[in-house]
Amino acid sequence: MIDFSSFMTEVLQLLILLLAAPAFTGWVKTVKCRMQGRTYAGIFQPYRDIAKLFSKEVILAENASWIFRFTPYIVFGVTVLIGGIIPLVSIDLPLADTADVIALVMLFAIIRFFTALAGMDIGTAFGGMGSSREMTISSLAEPAMLMALFTASLGANSTSLTHMVQVMAHGQFILRPSLAFALLSYIMVHLTETGRIPVDNPATHLELTMIHEAMILEYSGRHLALIEWAGMMKLFIYSALGIAIFCPWGIAATDDPSGMLLGGVFLTCKLAAGGVILVLIETGLAKVRLFRLTEYLGSAFLFATLGMLSFFILE
């Protein structure tokens, strides 16, 4: 059932993911610097960072076990797999049936599980702190995430991502208030899961506020490179997933080259706009205290639930 052209689509998709993800992160950082009146090294700086880390030697803490050394690989592997499942430029992907949106959420959970374990492995207070916080926050974010995805899936009556995109992009256009709520909720969870302000600050190593950085504090060299690269892909994937679910117009339905080229152009524009929105949110908000996050994620959950209510009442 897997023919050559759809196989090539899959390869192309993975290449886009691996190569464009650092550029997206670079774009977000550049826009953020412009907005905050700082200078920046351009959107290609993340490539140079990754290349530098790959060429550095690995320095490992004395009592690090195999969990610590294995985690970067599994984080990278799972991220690439997820990137192969979500539709970027075309929905004709052979891997697309591997997981529906629920399974996707749980695939992200693998990354979190192992990163948190790696944080506990060295036995420093920072690692444990990061793991504890990450697991706490994610356990509140996951219900909100699933609720947002459920609400989005109600219209297509399916949790299969290709099917959802197809109904949305190529079916009859219906204005759905439920989707607006789901989108709001999704953005809030997106900020949480990718460790952005107001939940976590990716740019800081300030001891008492960091979450994700605390878990990976002991990493160096190629291990850190893999984790950083996977982190960039995660930001890219969460943004692309949001685009696929809530704004898929322009995506190619088949694997013919011209349609995919068009899909690529659409994706680039949408991601660029998405990056600007992300920066606007990050610049406009302050980081929230850890124990106020309950309210933040609680409201994300509430929005998703309101979306579901409005689906059953209005649609």
Next chain:
Amino acid sequence: MAPFDIAVIALILMFAPVILAPCCAGSRSLAIHLSFTMTAAASIAAVIAGILAVQHGVNTTAIVDMGLPDLPFHLRLDPLAGFFLCVIGLLAFFVSIYSIGYVKGFSANRSIVRFVIFYSLFIVGMFLVVLADDAFFFLVAWELMAASSYFLVMYEDEKAENRRAAYLYLVIAHVGAIAILLSFGVMAGLANGFESFQGYTFASMRATTYPLGWATAAFFLSFFGFAAKAGVIPLHVWLPEAHPVAPSNVSALMSGVMLKASIYGIIRITFDFLKVYPWWWGGIVLSLGLVSAVLGVLYALMQHDLKRLLAYHSVENIGIILIGLGLAMLFTSFHLPVLAALALIAALYHTLNHAMFKGLLFMGAGAVLHATHERNMEEMGGLIHKMPWTAVFFLIGCVSIAALPPFNGFVSEWLTFQAFLLSPALHRPILSLLIPLGAALLALTGALAAACFVKAFGVTFLGHWRGHASIQAVKEVDWHMRIGMLLAAITCFSLGIFPTVVINWMDILAEKLVGGKIATTAGKFGWMWLTPYAHERASYSSFNVFIGILSVVLVTYLLLHAKRTAIRRVPAWDCGFARTTSRMQYNATSFSMPIRRIFGPLFHIREESEAIQPVRHPAYPEKLRYRLRVRDRFWTWLYEPIGNVAFFVARLVGNLQQGRIQVYLIYSFVTIIVLLVFLG
């Protein structure tokens, strides 16, 4: 050989150690090897019988002329019994191999024979519970199971804590058993009148249609009884007391399969006997399942005793199974057999999965206990370096129970989610609205379970050793125990990778019980793709997930190691302060502190800290004492009032006991007069 005959062989083999073990009591090693080899062989026979029974959809009955006059024992092997026989047998096989190593570690003054006898009787009891085909025999088997497990919980009876836990277990098990007995009474009476005993066979209960009122009474009585045994909140309090104090191989069996005997009972009575019921029954089961799942995992997070933590997770997982059953009941009452089949298969698959990974985790906890003589996680850490095998197996158990793909826990949770998302088919707006909220609670449960197992694995196996005793004495466990865990780990993995095969095998259960099948392998989608309901609806391929992750990891690893790479080992950075100590690590209590704070009102928390004298400066005490006690709210809400009332009544009744013979004679005299007046 017919499956039923194999099941009988399994029973006989399983019973044999009860007679043989006392004969070779002289040689401890011989008794251990002989007995546990026989129980392992018996378990394999049970597994084969169960697999064949489900595969061929057999329905064999037999009558044994034992028991009371005119009340012979009835046995029956049908696919449902076969499935549970298979679940029990599979875990009993792993645990029997494991036990050879584990029981050797018991101190020399404990009687091995006593342990072996109750161990065999316990498994025989579970086998008979699922094979019994009349109310009388079912209750005999149920009591055999309860009583022998009571003695196993009491095995280390010199500790007051163990005696107290076992007593609590016995009380709640018997309160439940009375409710089950009453439920059978109602059904048997309606089946064949209250004058004769003919209604006591399951066949006649199955053939009867019940009026709604009586059916409701029978259902809720039996549900109460089975829920007490399964540890559904609020009847769960015995579980976190009894499971930790039992020997770990027994905890694995109790948590992994004994609780499932209750699930069997609920399914048997609901789907096989009563068959027709209003939707709100399913709603109640679903709500109780959700409450058990969420509160179970939250209480688990607060524990620092490894086995207690696992025991609370059993409460959670029983909740997840009940969620599936509740949904199946809802769909059945709205005449949606295919959706009911999906929910029922989800519940049964989780039953199988939970038996495997919880058995594995308890065996792992037992291995840690065996090596460190410690259950308290605050005294552990860094065991991955000393016990690499146990660490890998325990990690597989953690990944499975945290519902991460491609392992087995994820498959059944995913199926449950699918069942949840099909609830708009119920065409009741209020249900369509409320049921997806249940799905969100299930998501919360899954995420909290992941947090809990990061804590369990991270604190126990990673970081530095926190204990006061030296870690040098800690050694990896022997190969019997490792093989037991290895087999369970392989099963967890296989059940995760080949769900379509398993679901095809057990589809007949759904067909027999709710009259629907789920098409798992539709047309061009082969065994790799799990597509419950319809392909456009949702699909999942754990095989692809596994191969995908594996290949990317391999390629990345090979690319990065194409040229020789060196790794420099250095001490971890201590921020320039004096050397960090292992007490500075996050431990079990601090790991769950944010969750304790967020969900605080659900617990009964007492927290106090004080500076220890002498204090040179009030702002800088040298030593602090910190006390934290987190308790189940249900103790204070439910059990303490009941206990107080019981003592109050007992005191009132106690007034009758004057201790003087004259008074007692007067009592007898009055009683005789009253009897003569009223009956004469």
